[in-house]
Amino acid sequence: MRRPDTIEHMYLDFDGFFASVEQQIDSRLRGRPVGVIPYVGGTRAILIACSREAKARGVKNIMPVDEAKSICPDLILVPQKPEMYRRAHNALVAEIHAVIPIDTVKSIDELACRLGADDIADPYTLAQRIKRAIRYGIGASITCSMGFAANRHLAKIACAVGKPDGCTVWRPQDMPGPLIRIPLEDVPGVGRRMAQRLAIAGVETTEGLLRLAPKEARALWRNVSGERLWYALHGYAIEAPPSQRGMFGHMRVLPPEGRTLPAARDIARLLAVKAARRMRREGYTSSLLMLHASLKDGWWGRERVMRQVQDDAAVLQSLLLLWSELQTTAGKSRQIFRVGVTLGALTPAGERQLDLLDDDDDDRQRWERLGRAIDGANAKFGRTLVSVGPWDPPKGGNVGGKISFTRIPSAEDFA
Numbered sequence: 001m002r003r004p005d006t007i008e009h010m011y012l013d014f015d016g017f018f019a020s021v022e023q024q025i026d027s028r029l030r031g032r033p034v035g036v037i038p039y040v041g042g043t044r045a046i047l048i049a050c051s052r053e054a055k056a057r058g059v060k061n062i063m064p065v066d067e068a069k070s071i072c073p074d075l076i077l078v079p080q081k082p083e084m085y086r087r088a089h090n091a092l093v094a095e096i097h098a099v100i101p102i103d104t105v106k107s108i109d110e111l112a113c114r115l116g117a118d119d120i121a122d123p124y125t126l127a128q129r130i131k132r133a134i135r136y137g138i139g140a141s142i143t144c145s146m147g148f149a150a151n152r153h154l155a156k157i158a159c160a161v162g163k164p165d166g167c168t169v170w171r172p173q174d175m176p177g178p179l180i181r182i183p184l185e186d187v188p189g190v191g192r193r194m195a196q197r198l199a200i201a202g203v204e205t206t207e208g209l210l211r212l213a214p215k216e217a218r219a220l221w222r223n224v225s226g227e228r229l230w231y232a233l234h235g236y237a238i239e240a241p242p243s244q245r246g247m248f249g250h251m252r253v254l255p256p257e258g259r260t261l262p263a264a265r266d267i268a269r270l271l272a273v274k275a276a277r278r279m280r281r282e283g284y285t286s287s288l289l290m291l292h293a294s295l296k297d298g299w300w301g302r303e304r305v306m307r308q309v310q311d312d313a314a315v316l317q318s319l320l321l322l323w324s325e326l327q328t329t330a331g332k333s334r335q336i337f338r339v340g341v342t343l344g345a346l347t348p349a350g351e352r353q354l355d356l357l358d359d360d361d362d363d364r365q366r367w368e369r370l371g372r373a374i375d376g377a378n379a380k381f382g383r384t385l386v387s388v389g390p391w392d393p394p395k396g397g398n399v400g401g402k403i404s405f406t407r408i409p410s411a412e413d414f415a
């Protein structure tokens with residue numbers, strides 16, 4: 001395996017993205033502690049993002065609102081606006097792309113680039129040009145941090161070190177010095193749970209992890225991802241599995257008797273479950289659900305940001321929220337001719353950033369285990385025997401098997 005002798009990758013992560021977009025669109029929020037909460041409160045309201053001013057006061061992402069308010073009584077709570085964040089994301093990506101080609105968009109607030117010769121020689125100038133493009137092209141409230149390293153994984157860790165508004169360069173000759181200062185559980189790919197497992201095996205620091213043999217890392221992880229992580233941390237040019245997939249989606253034209261809202265909703269559920277099943281099979285998680293429909297008076301589409309999920313329960317929950325919006329719109333026309341569901345913003349399942357937005361790791365893993373059991377049972381019997389919620393395929397079968405999306409929908413599709 002190749003071990004580069006210079007930096008080759010840049011990783012960029014926006015600082016407190018949702019909160020900074022809120023501050024950009026509403027000047028009254030600038031310079032003040034802001035917490036973003038889910039639109040639908042649910043039983044326990046939790047901050048899904050907070051501004052740097054809030055962070056400076058000790059408020060954290062994933063913190064219950066009550067706790068955040070007790071630490072920071074003047075915290076301003078704003079409900080999340082996923083479509084706004086998506087639009088900001090697109091505008092920012094366009095600005096950055098004008099400076100350097102983007103290799104991969106990793107999530108709504110993270111992306112990675114390969115470096116050209118000039119950037120390798122002088123990464124700080126590149127960082128400055130990007131920061132300037134964002135400042136003058138979009139606005140000064142939105143800032144980002146960048147990390148430069150031999151591979152993308154190290155660049156991501158370097159990026160986190162410099163937050164907020166940072167630029168961290170880890171050249172191979174400087175390694176592993178800055179890396180071993182990172183707490184083991186903060187290393188992406190380790191996480192709290194894995195750190196506990198490693199501690200039992202006597203590995204309690206990042207330095208300890210680096211000292212293992214690659215095969216030992218593999219054994220501890222019980223799969224190849226441990227070995228991959230080992231090579232990444234040692235600065236090898238290890239690439240993530242090629243992510244050819246842009247999205248998983250299904251669309252269906254509804255039969256005349258199936259054009260009512262309740263009938264269309266059942267179909268949308270089936271399409272979502274089918275798409276999620278295919279996504280699991282190919283080993284991805286999604287952080288964006290899109291629902292689209294043809295109504296009497298035209299095309300309708302909305303999207304919703306999710307938390308890098310792959311289980312039916314999470315996908316169906318987001319679908320339900322989008323459906324209630326569709327229901328409001330379609331209430332007048334009362335007929336749906338076509339419905340489509342798409343899972344986008346894909347990440348290889350092993351690279352999910354647990355605990356980033358929502359402390360739902362245990363729940364997610366429980367649902368995911370259930371999902372694997374369901375997929376296993378259905379694969380064994382060659383048809384859908386088990387599902388989360390009702391499964392009532394329409395006549396003719398082939399739910400979503402006919403048309404799949406192979407392109408990223410443009411803004412026009414959602415107008």
Ligand SMILES: [Mg+2]
Pocket residue numbers: 013014015016017109
């Ligand atoms: Mg971020």
